[in-house]
Amino acid sequence: MSETDNARGHEPMSSARMRVAIVGLGYWGPNLLRVLSEREDVDVAWLCDLDQGALDRISRRHPAARTTTDVSELYADDDVDAIILATPVFTHFDLARRSLEAGKHTLVEKPLAPSTEQAEDLIHLAHEADRTLMCGHTFLYSPPVRAVGRMVRDDVLGELYFISSSRVNLGLHQRDVSVIWDLGPHDFSILLSWLGEMPTSVRASGRAAVVPGIYDVAFVTMEFASGVLANVELSWLAPSKLRRTVLVGSKRMVVYEDGNPEAVRIFDHGVVYEDPATFGQYHLSYRTGDITSPKLSTEEPLAAEIEAFLDRCRGRREDDGELALARDVVQLLEAADRSLNTGGADVPIGAHLGSAR
Ligand SMILES: NC(=O)c1ccc[n+]([C@@H]2O[C@H](COP(=O)([O-])OP(=O)(O)OC[C@H]3O[C@@H](n4cnc5c(N)ncnc54)[C@H](O)[C@@H]3O)[C@@H](O)[C@H]2O)c1
Missing domain, CATH: 3.40.50.720 (NAD(P)-binding Rossmann-like Domain)
Structure with a gap:
C-alpha cells in the first residue's frame, strides 16, 4: 500500500x-x-x-x-x-x-x-x-506582496491613508466574466492580506466598451473601518501592461510594481501639518528623504503556492486563514458587481468569515 x-x-x-x-x-x-x-x-x-x-x-x-x-x-x-x-x-x-x-x-x-x-x-x-x-491566490505568495504586508503590519508606513492600484493591459478578454472577476481577485486578495480587514463598503463604476454586457474597465473604491481608502483600476483596455500599487502612509510611501527589478520602493516622504498659531495660518512641511528598495527573494510565487498546497495535503502546514480570505474575495467581487449594476451605488459589506490574518 x-x-x-x-x-x-x-x-x-x-x-x-x-x-x-x-x-x-x-x-x-x-x-x-x-x-x-x-x-x-x-x-x-x-x-x-x-x-x-x-x-x-x-x-x-x-x-x-x-x-x-x-x-x-x-x-x-x-x-x-x-x-x-x-x-x-x-x-x-x-x-x-x-x-x-x-x-x-x-x-x-x-x-x-x-x-x-x-x-x-x-x-x-x-x-x-x-x-x-x-x-x-498566487499573489499571496509573491515576495514583494509579502514584504509590503510586513511593512504595513510593522507600522513602517505609519498611519495608512490610502492605497491606489492599477492592474491594466490589453486583453485577455474573458468570455464568461467581467474584468472584475478576472483581475479583481489579485488586488482584492492582496488588499485583504495587507490590511487584515474587510472594507465596510464597496463602490464600482465601469464600462463594457468592446463586448456588450462584459465590463472591460472598472474602477473599484473600498472604504475600511480603519480609515484606509483603496481604489483599484482594472482594465483589459490599456496601451501597455501596468501592475502598480501605491501605499501612502503618514511616515512613508511605498510603490509596488510587479515585474519591475525594484519591485518595492520605499519613499521616506511625507507631509507634516502643523497646527496654526493664528486662525487660518496652518503650516505644511514637506519631507523628501531617501528612496530605498529592499532585497527580495526571487522565489516564483506559483512554485511557493504549489508547495503550500502540497504541504497542506500532507498535513505539514495549516491553512492560516487563506481559505476565509478566498471566500471574502468572492464577497467583494459580488459587491463590486452589485455596485456596477446599480449605477455605482455604495454596497455595504455585511457579515463575513473574517480574513484578518
Ligand atoms: N493565479 C493566477 O495568476 C491566474 C492567472 C490566470 C488565470 N487564472 C485562473 O485560471 C482559470 C483558468 O483561466 P484561463 O485564463 O486559463 O482560461 P482558459 O479559458 O484559457 O482555459 C480554461 C480551459 O479549461 C477547459 N475546460 C473548461 N471546462 C472544462 C471542464 N468541465 N473539464 C475540462 N476542461 C474544461 C477549457 O477547454 C480551457 O482549455 C480561471 O479561474 C482564472 O481566473 C489564474
Whole structure:
C-alpha cells in the first residue's frame, strides 16, 4: 500500500510522491503543469481538458500522464490524491464540489467560486470531507506582496491613508466574466492580506466598451473601518501592461510594481501639518528623504503556492486563514458587481468569515 492510500483513509500523508491531476489546459493550466512537473515529489497522473487539441498538444511533452476530456475519470481514479482546477470561473463550484466529494485534495484557481454562498459550501464540504481545499491566490505568495504586508503590519508606513492600484493591459478578454472577476481577485486578495480587514463598503463604476454586457474597465473604491481608502483600476483596455500599487502612509510611501527589478520602493516622504498659531495660518512641511528598495527573494510565487498546497495535503502546514480570505474575495467581487449594476451605488459589506490574518 502506498502512503497515498493513507490519504484516502484521511490520515496525513508523509513525504510519498503525490499523484496529481490537472483540469484545464488553456492559458493558466500549463503554468501549473510546468511547476508540478519540476517537482520530484509529484507525479502528474492525469491531464484533462474538454479540448482534445489542447490535450494532444500538451501531452506530447508529458507522455507519462494519462489524458481525458471527461473529468469524471479523475474523480473515479482511487490513485489520484489531488486535483487542480484551472478552468473558467463558472465551472469552479461544480468541479470542486465533485472533487471534494470524491475525496480529493483540491486546488481551485481564483476566484474560489462564482458566489459567496457557493464558496462557503465548498469550505464546508472540505471540512466535512477532511480534505485540503485551497484557492490559487498566487499573489499571496509573491515576495514583494509579502514584504509590503510586513511593512504595513510593522507600522513602517505609519498611519495608512490610502492605497491606489492599477492592474491594466490589453486583453485577455474573458468570455464568461467581467474584468472584475478576472483581475479583481489579485488586488482584492492582496488588499485583504495587507490590511487584515474587510472594507465596510464597496463602490464600482465601469464600462463594457468592446463586448456588450462584459465590463472591460472598472474602477473599484473600498472604504475600511480603519480609515484606509483603496481604489483599484482594472482594465483589459490599456496601451501597455501596468501592475502598480501605491501605499501612502503618514511616515512613508511605498510603490509596488510587479515585474519591475525594484519591485518595492520605499519613499521616506511625507507631509507634516502643523497646527496654526493664528486662525487660518496652518503650516505644511514637506519631507523628501531617501528612496530605498529592499532585497527580495526571487522565489516564483506559483512554485511557493504549489508547495503550500502540497504541504497542506500532507498535513505539514495549516491553512492560516487563506481559505476565509478566498471566500471574502468572492464577497467583494459580488459587491463590486452589485455596485456596477446599480449605477455605482455604495454596497455595504455585511457579515463575513473574517480574513484578518
Ligand atoms: N493565479 C493566477 O495568476 C491566474 C492567472 C490566470 C488565470 N487564472 C485562473 O485560471 C482559470 C483558468 O483561466 P484561463 O485564463 O486559463 O482560461 P482558459 O479559458 O484559457 O482555459 C480554461 C480551459 O479549461 C477547459 N475546460 C473548461 N471546462 C472544462 C471542464 N468541465 N473539464 C475540462 N476542461 C474544461 C477549457 O477547454 C480551457 O482549455 C480561471 O479561474 C482564472 O481566473 C489564474
